Amino acid sequence: MSETPPSFRSAHQIASDIRRQEYTATDVIEYFIARIAEINPAINAYTEITAQRAREKAQQIDQCIARGEDPGPLAGVPFAVKNLFDIESVVTLAGSKINADNAPANKDAVLIQRMENAGAILLGGLNMGEYAYDFTGENVHHGNCLNPWDLSRMSGGSSSGSGSATAAGIAPISLGSDTNGSIRVPASLCGIFGLKPTYGRLPRSGSYPFCDSLDHLGPLARNTTDLALSFDAMQGHDADDHACADKPRLNTYAELSKGIDGLRIARAGGYFATSDFPQAEAAVDQVCAILGVDRVLDIPGAAEGRAAAFLITNMESSALHLSRLQTRAQDYDPDTRDRFLAGALLPAAWYIRAQQVRHWYQQQVLALFDQVDVLIAPATPCSAPRTGEKILHIAGQPQPLRPNLGYFTQPISAIGLPVCVVPTQDNSTGMPVGVQIIAAPWREDICLRVAAHLEKLGLQAAIPTGIGGNTAR
């Protein structure tokens, strides 16, 4: 074993050790089940632990190795999923009270199947913001998911449990969803890496929808190698998701060590200027300094693109929930319900205009990729706010915190660009703040190459301080 506490060993190291029979998959799973029991009560990241299933899968991996077979690149690696992914025989909560009345899923989501085909072992379902309409990690039904760096602070959302569990060393890899920033915000606030792939890259089959036009799924991990291995394992067309593109698979793992030679990199300016947000500014400054980037490129139409994403999200998700709003409005979190109620009343012409503006904005940004390969932008305006905070100041004006934690992420997912979030640490608070590494559509390999380069030069997921001596386990 290395000096890193076992919980924080990378997924690829765990797989390598299991393949070399330094320990068994069963040893690893028992270790993580015990660690979840110890750590989870403090952070409330897991809502479901599939211990029996994990033990059975671990035995299969161990038997496979004993027969001299290769169980896959993620052999024996524990992972967990946001509870909007279908897990066979488990009710898909999607962070809600209402869905608890549904029948259990009759099969796993496609991405769970693909992770298991690569040898990974599912540990359970993770907390999330109700129906994914959230950036805070607060949940009135299942309890707030807390930040392992400071238990008085938000984990970020809506993939709150994914960010918190992976940061706390109780899920080496987690899967989340990202409609407007729900992988990137918790990755930023919890100090880990997160990949939001290109829209249409990974199939969403077997996951509970939020906004069909904007929903993405992707992995969160403590390092870029684990992100790449899991992303590579999950790629591939699936006809059950009408948005899933039939694209050639990338081998991003093989590209990770290529460095940044030949890549044209610029800092996003204009809408993405950080002068109002000192923590975000310091984070982007640090990344740009490491990369030697001094070029700034305005992103035309970003504010309008964000407004389009805001309307599309509000109106599509409200349409999805209309019947429940009519019959069970009292069973929603009031914050979520009121947003759905407003969205259910908006004119169709606004929605169509928003889709047109999204297309217009896409054309502006795609043209930029003739000049540049990578854009650097903040992931969140600040480090993790304290639980219960409601206000964020933008340009000196108080604004509601909940939607504006996604201020910098929403314009990027609006047009489906691939993004990798890398962690930095804010010197004034010691809390993490993430930075977005953005590339042209279908170039997740470039995002991951740049992130791997930054990781090599020191931007790593540190061990969180908020769960005290428990980290030494």
Place this chain on the structure above:
Amino acid sequence: MPPNSKLSDAFDARAYLDFTAPLAGLEINQDSHPEVVKLLNTTYAMAKMVYSVPLDENTIELAAVFTPCAKP
């Protein structure tokens, strides 16, 4: 070329809510009412921003599925 579509500057979110909620089959209770009014004002501000973009008013092409890029 027709002029760019515009939204009226006069948007009464409270009146809009009270008129449209029954049409949509929605009951808005006293707790929700002020919040939904606030949210309608926010969405109106977003719609104003969206309508500020000059588009060709002679076309309407909505792809059945959004595709991130025409390039390979």
